[in-house]
Amino acid sequence: MNRKYRNEQRPRSGLLRGREFVMKDAYSFDIDSESALKSFELMNEVYYKIFKDFKLDFIKANADSGSIGGDLSYEWHFAGESGEDTLFVCDNTKECGTAANVEKLHPLRENGQAKVADEASARYMLSTEGDLVAVYYPKGRSLNLKFIESEDLVDLDPKWTDKPAAKVLDKFQTKTEDGTEMQFKNVVRLMDKQVQPGTKLPDFPIDFSRSRMTTFENLDLVEAQEGDSCPSCNGMGHLKLKKGIEVGHTFYLGTKYSEPLNASYIDRLGKRKFYEMGCYGIGVSRLVGAIADLTRDKLGLRWPAKIAPLQLTVITATDPKPEVTKLIERLQEQRDMLFEVDTSTLGMGGKLMKSKKLGIPLQMIIGENNFPLVEIELRGQRFPAENGEYEYLKKFEEKKDEWKWSIVEERGTEKHLVHIDFADQVVPLLLKDM
Ligand SMILES: [Zn+2]
Numbered sequence: 162m163n164r165k166y167r168n169e170q171r172p173r174s175g176l177l178r179g180r181e182f183v184m185k186d187a188y189s190f191d192i193d194s195e196s197a198l199k200s201f202e203l204m205n206e207v208y209y210k211i212f213k214d215f216k217l218d219f220i221k222a223n224a225d226s227g228s229i230g231g232d233l234s235y236e237w238h239f240a241g242e243s244g245e246d247t248l249f250v251c252d253n254t255k256e257c258g259t260a261a262n263v264e265k266l267h268p269l270r271e272n273g274q275a276k277v278a279d280e281a282s283a284r285y286m287l288s289t290e291g292d293l294v295a296v297y298y299p300k301g302r303s304l305n306l307k308f309i310e311s312e313d314l315v316d317l318d319p320k321w322t323d324k325p326a327a328k329v330l331d332k333f334q335t336k337t338e339d340g341t342e343m344q345f346k347n348v349v350r351l352m353d354k355q356v357q358p359g360t361k362l363p364d365f366p367i368d369f370s371r372s373r374m375t376t377f378e379n380l381d382l383v384e385a386q387e388g389d390s391c392p393s394c395n396g397m398g399h400l401k402l403k404k405g406i407e408v409g410h411t412f413y414l415g416t417k418y419s420e421p422l423n424a425s426y427i428d429r430l431g432k433r434k435f436y437e438m439g440c441y442g443i444g445v446s447r448l449v450g451a452i453a454d455l456t457r458d459k460l461g462l463r464w465p466a467k468i469a470p471l472q473l474t475v476i477t478a479t480d481p482k483p484e485v486t487k488l489i490e491r492l493q494e495q496r497d498m499l500f501e502v503d504t505s506t507l508g509m510g511g512k513l514m515k516s517k518k519l520g521i522p523l524q525m526i527i528g529e530n531n532f533p534l535v536e537i538e539l540r541g542q543r544f545p546a547e548n549g550e551y552e553y554l555k556k557f558e559e560k561k562d563e564w565k566w567s568i569v570e571e572r573g574t575e576k577h578l579v580h581i582d583f584a585d586q587v588v589p590l591l592l593k594d595m
Pocket of ligand 1: 251252253257258259391392393394395397398399
């Protein structure tokens, strides 16, 4: 776990996007790609379990590995409307379930053939050499510059990728003082795969000899759209858009870093080989921000039990009885559960409200009226296990008489009444589903 710093241009949303953040990172080093892929998959299984524990809807998406590179990577996102990333999820959840970053997915080619667009749009850019790059793509679709770059056919000049056509063409046609430069410049035409003979092209806007144009065809230049056939299951499913908040990333790096850094070993045959690497990160502070944002309600925070700073607040009447001291001792023995006994000067109502606003999943109220029954209120959300069942219910059926355990609902809040001698056993049962 590390503090990291990034020269973030637009710090915002508190912990979600800051210049300083806490990150959990890990690296794997293996002797060959087979074992490196095993490490990668093992780590992905661990990440799956970690994200499952937060009980929130998450998406493991095929990612564009961007500046870190490598052959294979996954982005781990919480699904939520406030997310900044756009993901596609295939609606054929049983057989496919593909999830991918919009920057990783190309529209489907059916039987190797792309659909033919009726009409193409053109966008003009300049290369670093000053050549004119004319990009043709189906009208109404979104061009993605990263796709152009990954085709590796031209080096786009970033200053000239989003200027109006007239300015680009003007710049392209500007002659040097002796008037010679134009003849050394070229025109490169890039055609999306859906732009085919039969597609209506816009007129070429300047006078330029066709013989000096270079054309590349059948390229993947546009983004998929919601409702498109899914390319992963060959059109059995359709793509749905989801917003995601990225909180983790796993990369298979291969020798991308070990080679330039000469991280190597000598194998059994005496040959020098580079380590095969993986790297894995969870943005811990970002994760906290994202979960807070996704789970909060009108009253305040509402943490899942696994990430709550405390799982329980104990609120007692002014005159604690010996049974209470014993209960607190038994709670202290539960090593994986953190709780507080609120000893502030607030009244019982004030203590209850404070704990709820902080998002602590459970409040235990030990008052005078019902004693020896104590009341456990649920602030946290409850989620069923994968089989759709709730853990505590089985135990409830078994023990309700012995433990004097009953469940009531008051103004939308679920409350459990239980004999003080068994209250410490009910707490972990309730937390399991929260
Ligand atoms: Zn699919």
